[in-house]
Amino acid sequence: MGRTASVDDELIHARLAAVFRASGYAGASLSDLSRAVGLQRASLYHRFPDGKPAMAAAVLTSMETQFGDILQPLASEPDVAEGVAEMARRMALVYKDGLMACVLDTMTLSGAPQGIRDQATRLARTWLQAMSDAAARAGASEQDAQRRARAALVRIEGALVVARVLDDSSVFEQVLGELPDLLAS
Amino acid sequence: MGRTASVDDELIHARLAAVFRASGYAGASLSDLSRAVGLQRASLYHRFPDGKPAMAAAVLTSMETQFGDILQPLASEPDVAEGVAEMARRMALVYKDGLMACVLDTMTLSGAPQGIRDQATRLARTWLQAMSDAAARAGASEQDAQRRARAALVRIEGALVVARVLDDSSVFEQVLGELPDLLAS
């Protein structure tokens, strides 16, 4: 059946996500997660009886849902370049203009459960497919569309790493600006 | 004074690096590091009295040294594009064709000591400067050279993330192939 996710649940997922994204799976301790959410550790276990792996899984599932919204303009905008630009604007929010890392990066290091890594791989493939479809709709061949989608994901993930290392979010904003041309030209 | 690093030291640093790169700073436990090096934990403390932070610092210092070699062709090759190609070949070795992560990514998550993050930032700046100088030597304006160097670092780091998430090293090889054009055209 599945009841609708309450606002509380969404808020909790967002706060858990902030810790996992900043610290990675191994680096996110139950104490960190508990503090961020504002509940005692035991209370977190009430909501996630399977512990930290379940919290991480919930975060990734929540991201999958969010990406449904973020990627939607890619498919629905008549002007593909404008759809890409809208995706970029929505990504700027999710990634806090480049200051917040991507789960695909920080939750896939060695130490994360295989199921989490698998979930991340699926999220990446969904994202690639959506960008590839958009590029194809803009006139690219199937092969070229996949090439462009991959290049876009590489630049986005790379920009987030470089922005973190240099503590300079302009790298990310620059890359977001390149996306319409990269995918739809 | 400083004696020359022994072969043993280099081997130990390489084995420590493999763990830190795969698991991140927080994810690399003393047990993991001990197992990888082939010494008991107490023996690691004999070599690194300041513990895990000192091990991570040694790894980054070792990477700085390695990067001296990797980046050298950028400055010394008369043909800049060929120098970039040679850098790319050397990077393929360090990153195991894209299957081994970059310290800049995995050792800069929240949880790593600030000194480690600072060391990573310096390494990134050194790398950027070397690529920027090469691009300038190939005829780019100062500003364009910096833009190209930044784009190169973004693509390299992004390719390593995407290669890990998709478990597909071809993304990284593709990016390495693009570097000569990106930096020297």
Add this chain to the structure above:
DNA sequence: GTCTATATTTGGATAGAC
């Protein structure tokens, strides 16, 4: 310089009161 043994703290997880 490496080891075994141990101390101490933190992390993940559970029991049971409210």
Add this chain to the structure above:
DNA sequence: GTCTATCCAAATATAGAC
């Protein structure tokens, strides 16, 4: 559903024998 209290394992670190 949240809390305090607690358990157990793992993580960091040290002491001291060899």
